Structures are given as structure tokens and as C-alpha cells.
Amino acid sequence: MPPSAGTARPKILIVDDDDEIRTQMRWALTGDYTVSQASDRPSAVEQFRAVRPMVVLLDLGLPPNPANPEEGLAILSEILAIDRLTKVVIVSGQGEKGPAMRAIGSGAYDFVGKPVEMEELKLLLRRCFHLAQLERDFHHMQHTLRNDTFEGLLGSGPRMQSVFDSIRKVATSNAPVLILGESGTGKEMTARAIHQRSDRKDGPFVAINCSAIPESLIESELFGHEKGAFTGAHAQRKGRIEMASGGTLFLDEIGEVPLPIQVKLLRFLQEQTLERVGGRQEISVDARVLAATNADLKKGMATGSFREDLFYRLAVVQILLPALRxxxxxxxxxxxxxxxxxxxxxxxxxxxxxxxxxxxxxxxxxxxxxxxxxxxxxxxxxxxxxxxxxxxxxxxxxxxxxxxxxxxxxxxxxxxxxxxxxxxxxxxxxxxxxxxxxxxxxxxxxxxxxxxxxxxxxxxxxx
Missing domain, CATH: 1.10.8.60 (Helicase, Ruva Protein; domain 3)
Structure with missing residues (x-):
């Protein structure tokens, strides 16, 4: 986008062997951009290396053979080899759509036809510079966040930066965290980021999707069972909670847990002990609990499908993940x-x-x-x-x-x-x-x- 007052103007390079066209575009664009010019391949590459513009306007028909697009295509190749993030817009004459499409297939961003409609060109350039800046911001973020990637979570906007701040703060505690957000917003990735930044990072991270397990099996999955506890229980088995000892337990879709199991989860959160199905021995387990849901738990509390005391145990800290829209x-x-x-x-x-x-x-x-x-x-x-x-x-x-x-x-x-x-x-x-x-x-x-x-x-x- 054109710069605001007091900021440096973005740089653009115009490559065309027609003096009149270069002058026309330079006068139209100088108010918003710092414009450089070139008329052939040697001067174009020299100017590009010296100025490093984010956007290049390139005519394919250049000397020594203006009727052939090869010289322009060679410039395109050299420019992208120097900086592949550069946005190159082809300026093509009537009947030259084929070479322009060939250039786009080789990495050019878009093309405009001659005679150039300046308002259309300005609109296209605004999009070019906006995208070029986004891509550069992304690569800069990759470099600066190489050791701070939040387990693959990525976001430069204020909403995600607020999420990252919350992750940093809660990771150093052992408090339960409730992660809220629509399906697909990255709730498990957020839980993993909290685990990786905690002093439990060398312990296990055990995740369970509570909505994917039949109601008849979820108690055994969470708490384990003793041999002979039920038909098919041929051996003692630890549950997911025990497996997470020394690390983090992530309960995804916590709103789908049946009420009887909610009671047992509440007891575990209060006392850090559990009994396996069919067992009588209390087992101490040191596991931090993170939970997530895309459901309205307050609505569930109102209808009686989710326990209020469990909600407040789980939601000591809440992190809301924004929808992508x-x-x-x-x-x-x-x-x-x-x-x-x-x-x-x-x-x-x-x-x-x-x-x-x-x-x-x-x-x-x-x-x-x-x-x-x-x-x-x-x-x-x-x-x-x-x-x-x-x-x-x-x-x-x-x-x-x-x-x-x-x-x-x-x-x-x-x-x-x-x-x-x-x-x-x-x-x-x-x-x-x-x-x-x-x-x-x-x-x-x-x-x-x-x-x-x-x-x-x-x-x-x-x-």
C-alpha cells in the first residue's frame, strides 16, 4: 500500500525500452513510490542489485531483439534467483498474452496490457506491495521465532499475540487451563505449546479426545482397570491419567464426558489420586490437566449436562483461540x-x-x-x-x-x-x-x- 506520511516510500523498478512508457509510468507512480528505471537486461539487473525493489514492472520485449520475449524472461529468472520474494508484473503488448502467461508460469506475479491503464496499475501495485510485505514479514518471523515457534502456532495479529502471551504466562504454573475455540483453531497445538514451555516438558504429553471414545469405555481409558474388572479385562492396564504422571494430560472435547465420569475427574483434580476400574487402591498421580472444548460449557451447566464445580476446577485459566475468519x-x-x-x-x-x-x-x-x-x-x-x-x-x-x-x-x-x-x-x-x-x-x-x-x-x- 502507498506509505503514510513520514514513512519511506516503497521501491519499484520499471524495465522497458520505450522512453515514453517509462516516463508515463514514472510520473504516475512517483508520488507513492521511489521509482528506478532500466531499458535492457544489464541495466535492469544492475539496478535491481543496487536498489532491491519489492516490485518490478517488466516489459518482455527488450533489446537486442524486442520482438522476442527471451530477454525479458531471462531478466525475470535472474531477478527471482537474487530474491525469490520479488513481485514481478509483466507489462505486455497486444497479442503477447502467451509470453506473459509463460512468464507467470516461471514465477511472475501478474501481467497488465498495453496501453497501461494507470488506475488499474495502481490498484494492482497496492496488492503487490501488500503481499510482498506479508511474505517478508513471514520470513522474518520464521527467522526470529526459530526457537520460539509455539509448537507450530503462527500469527502476527493482535489476537494471536495475546494467545502467545497467555501461553508464556500459564506455562510456568501447574494450574489447570481450559482452552476454548471452534474446531480447527489449534487447541491441541496450544496445549502442546504450554507443555513444551513448562518444567514438565521432559515428561509425557498424553492427549485423549473424549468425544471419540464410547461412553462404555471412557472410564477405563481414563482411569485404567484391574485384571478381571469386566469381560475382556485380561490384564491390568494403566489409564491415560496414570500415563501422564510427571507430565501433562490433555482432555480434548471435555464437554462430551458423561456426568458419572465428570465426578471421578473432579475428585482427581481435587486430590491427585485415582482408583482403577475394579480396583480398591488409591494411586497418586502427578499430572497437570489441560482441557479444551468447542462447546458452550456454561450452557451445559445450565442444562445440567456439565458440572459447575468441574468447570471452575478446569477453568482456573481460560485461553480463547480466535476463529480464522x-x-x-x-x-x-x-x-x-x-x-x-x-x-x-x-x-x-x-x-x-x-x-x-x-x-x-x-x-x-x-x-x-x-x-x-x-x-x-x-x-x-x-x-x-x-x-x-x-x-x-x-x-x-x-x-x-x-x-x-x-x-x-x-x-x-x-x-x-x-x-x-x-x-x-x-x-x-x-x-x-x-x-x-x-x-x-x-x-x-x-x-x-x-x-x-x-x-x-x-x-x-x-x-
């Missing part, structure tokens, strides 16, 4: 991080997002939060064939086909409703498989269906 500063940063990670893992270094993909990423409501973003980028990297991921590669609507509403909230709800209805139709009303495709949990899908007024008739039977 409320992290405008972070969504592109996270997408770039996932792209780099999965590109490296799949031997596809040099991948980047096309402009339509970035626009779609910013506008998508992300009902599945960070997990959905991660899954979409990973799928796109695996399925990609070129150097650029388009909106279709990550299965998002392009900006032009995004749902229109009178407000952002209406547009978001319309898109959420459309995606949920499509997934339910595709999977014949099966909630589990629809939620899996959407990248959210079953409880979150039920909540969204309630919020959006989507009928559940036929759904329950399909489960």
Missing part, C-alpha cells in the same frame, strides 16, 4: 507457511499462489478454521501441475463468483450454507463424512446447521 492479519501468512511446508515435503519447491487464489483465501469464511486452510493448501500442492496454485486448485470460489450479500456476515453465511448443503447432499446426509470433507468436527457442523437453519430431517437416520 477473525484473523484477517494472519490468513495469508498461514497460507504461505502451509504452502512452503507442503511444497518442501512434496519436492515442489518454488510454488506460489496466483492472485485469484489469494483473493479467494482472503474472502473465504473458513468454517473449518486453520485445519480447513491447511487441508486445502495441502490438497492443492499435491494436485498441482504448474508453479502457481489457483483458486480452483484449493477448491475455493474465485473472487468474481463469491456470494454477494448486503453485508459481509450475510455473504459468509450464504457461502457456509451452500457448502454445508452441498456436502450433505454428496454424502447422503451422513454428518460424519460431511464434516470430514468440510474440515470441521461433527459438533461444529451441528452448531452451524442450527445457526443457518438447515433442516436435519433425514440426517439423524443417515448416521
Amino acid at each position: 477473525d484473523r484477517d492479519d494472519d490468513v495469508v501468512l498461514l497460507a504461505q507457511a502451509f504452502l512452503q511446508r507442503f511444497a518442501n515435503e512434496n519436492g515442489k519447491n518454488g510454488l506460489s499462489f496466483a492472485p485469484d487464489a489469494l483473493r479467494a483465501i482472503r474472502q473465504h469464511p473458513w468454517p473449518g478454521n486453520v485445519r480447513e486452510l491447511q487441508n486445502r493448501v495441502k490438497r492443492g500442492v499435491i494436485m498441482s501441475e504448474g508453479k502457481r496454485l489457483n483458486a480452483s486448485d484449493i477448491e475455493l470460489l474465485s473472487a468474481g463468483s463469491a456470494p454477494q450479500g448486503t453485508t459481509l456476515k450475510e455473504a459468509r453465511e450464504r457461502l457456509e450454507s451452500e457448502m454445508i448443503r452441498t456436502a450433505l447432499r454428496k454424502h447422503a446426509g451422513r454428518i460424519t463424512t460431511a464434516a470430514l470433507e468440510l474440515g470441521i468436527s461433527r459438533p461444529t457442523l451441528y452448531e452451524l446447521m442450527d445457526k443457518l437453519g438447515i433442516e436435519k430431517s433425514g440426517v439423524e437416520k443417515a448416521e
